[in-house]
Amino acid sequence: MSKLPHIVHLVDDTTPGGVMRVLDHIYGSPLMAQAAHHEIRAVPRNKGIPAVQADMIVSHLSISWRRLPALVSLRARHAHLPLVHVEHSYTEAFTALNVPSKLRFFTLLRNAYALFDTVVAVSHAQGDWLTARRLVQPQALRVIPSAVDLRSFRALPAPRPGGRTIGAIGRLDRQKGFDLLIRAVTEIRDASLRLEIFGTGAEEESLRALAKGDERITFHGHAISPEAAMRAVDLVAMPSRWEAYGLVALEARAAGRRLVVADVDGLRDSAGSEARFVRGHGIASWSNALSLALRSGADAADESRASGAAAEFAAAWNNLIAERLGQPAPSLRAAG
Structure with missing residues (x-):
């Protein structure tokens, strides 16, 4: 059996909430463990990011002008590795309500997202907004709706x-x-x-x-x-x-x-x-x-009870990992 790839997830906000619950699910999901070994690594906010030994790096970091130099450094020091960013925060409504200087904000996002091989939107609505505003090139965007074990x-x-x-x-x-x-x-x-x-x-x-x-x-x-x-x-x-x-x-x-x-x-x-x-x-x-x-x-209420959400999440992530590492897409075996 070949060695599974090592995926390191970087996060700078570990307070209890949706992001950490999704990351805990990634770490503990038997379906995702079939395709890769996942490590969750907390890094200080607004400081440098230490070097990472991994087959692929996934950023769950907050994007800001202060964070941008560290992201540039991360890309330069890991030029040989696939880098993926998951956008957990910014949306069309967030921007409308909280961002007075939208041109400057969009410039930040375009420059930050361009450092990554793939940007993951956590909903189709967010993905549509990222595309419509030309913040991410269409070929670099993936939509993977969040999930946990339900x-x-x-x-x-x-x-x-x-x-x-x-x-x-x-x-x-x-x-x-x-x-x-x-x-x-x-x-x-x-x-x-x-x-x-x-x-x-x-x-x-x-x-x-x-x-x-x-x-x-x-x-x-x-x-x-x-x-x-x-x-x-x-x-x-x-x-x-x-x-x-x-x-x-x-x-x-x-x-x-x-x-x-x-x-x-x-x-x-x-x-x-x-x-x-x-x-x-x-x-x-x-x-x-x-x-x-x-x-x-x-x-x-939803009669389907959101059936299949966790399996679809695992399959989408496993396929993205295989694509970025040039491997065949895995077939999932039922777990639990």
Whole structure:
């Protein structure tokens, strides 16, 4: 049996969240282990990147002007190795809401992405934006939607018949739009409704102040596990202002939970066709969408339970690795 290639994944933000959960999945996936040995290596943010001994390097690093010299150095010192970058952060909506000097920002991205042999978009919407803005050459772009092992979510009990508990799961950050969700819930006159908020973050104090006086809204802090948070709710709301992918939506589908999500960026991929999409972030629109979703019943959830997501993720990555290393594409054997 030939030796498997050694793939080193570089990451500079190891705080709990979607990126680290995807990386943990890559490291532990039996399907991905059939094609390569994966190593996750944390590097300091905004400092030099040490030399790497590997067959291929995958960057999960944040792109910035301060980081750019280190990326140039990484490319120069590993000119013989395939370099791949996964864009976990930047999207069309992120740019519209957060970037005042778009020309300068696009110049940064074009120069950074050009250092890599392949740039991976984590959703089709993000990939379309990267192509439309000519930030990545079409031949260098791959779209590989994020995934994790969903078996524990599929094993959760079904939502309660007629259940009226809305879940907000994620960092308490402006990006997630939980301030809009709280305002929308307070507009719904329904004593049986509940909003359970799982997560911590910089906006916790302001969100608690916004919810003050509404006893239907509860803050739980950091959940014991993503499955524990999902078990407690009947419907998941994601009013994100931007979202490269949206892993919580994929997990909600696997758990058979209804979804109400913003019609933005990667949520168009992760939430699936059964989700209720809300255009814009108007409070009235969200109150109405939540009310309709609560009346729709559990049959509005994804009946497929996002089946095949982890296998498709592994196959796409294994094929990319084989392509970059000039090897035949592997055939996956069922695992577990």
